[in-house]
Amino acid sequence: GIEFELVWLDKLVATNKQMLVVDCAQGISLMELADSAEEGGHRHSTLDPHIWLSPRNAQSMVRNIAAGLAQIDPTNKAYYEQNRDAYLQQLIQLDQDIRDGLSRVTQRRFIMYHPSLGYFARDYNLTLVAIEEEGKEPKAAAIARLMAYARQYNIKVIFASPQFNPESAKVIADAIGGRVVFFDSVASNYIANLRTLLGELVPAMESGG
Numbered sequence: 001g002i003e004f005e006l007v008w009l010d011k012l013v014a015t016n017k018q019m020l021v022v023d024c025a026q027g028i029s030l031m032e033l034a035d036s037a038e039e040g041g042h043r044h045s046t047l048d049p050h051i052w053l054s055p056r057n058a059q060s061m062v063r064n065i066a067a068g069l070a071q072i073d074p075t076n077k078a079y080y081e082q083n084r085d086a087y088l089q090q091l092i093q094l095d096q097d098i099r100d101g102l103s104r105v106t107q108r109r110f111i112m113y114h115p116s117l118g119y120f121a122r123d124y125n126l127t128l129v130a131i132e133e134e135g136k137e138p139k140a141a142a143i144a145r146l147m148a149y150a151r152q153y154n155i156k157v158i159f160a161s162p163q164f165n166p167e168s169a170k171v172i173a174d175a176i177g178g179r180v181v182f183f184d185s186v187a188s189n190y191i192a193n194l195r196t197l198l199g200e201l202v203p204a205m206e207s208g209g
């Protein structure tokens with residue numbers, strides 16, 4: 001249900017009726033976007049589209065993609081299955097390494113401008129608090145609450161995506177004597193990207209433990 005799909009998918013299908021559309025989210029349980037640090041309330045119910053940033057979800061997506069490729073190219077089904085299985089092993093190892101890396105972290109909260117790591121946080125028992133409010137820049141009162149939240153839990157790192165304006169993240173980081181760490185949710189090397197995230201996330205949360 002992301003904007004590109006809502007605007008273009010029906011048109012693409014209509015112009016190519018023989019095209020196979022593979023739902024990579026098939027079998028994945030969708031969740032709502034992470035909350036911002038608003039007082040006692042809850043943001044409007046919006047499903048989180050960032051399913052790929054969970055290594056568990058990524059395993060389901062790989063299976064769905066391989067099945068789609070085999071469907072349109074059955075002659076090479078064994079090839080797709082071989083590649084699927086090899087990549088699944090890497091994702092399983094990544095999942096275990098993340099669990100091991102986070103196992104001793106006691107302060108399991110982090111702040112992020114755009115809440116793209118909701119599924120990641122869910123899978124690893126972390127609490128993600130978003131700066132962005134329903135896709136918009138936060139108001140002054142929300143920024144003040146985020147600053148108080150960061151001080152309460154001794155959070156010194158604010159995560160931000162390079163695709164979004166990091167100004168609010170920088171304001172909060174400066175106020176708490178912290179820093180901004182950028183995480184690209186669509187980096188080309190998926191496994192290396194999440195390993196880099198782990199390397200930033202663990203010390204960031206340990207500093208508040």
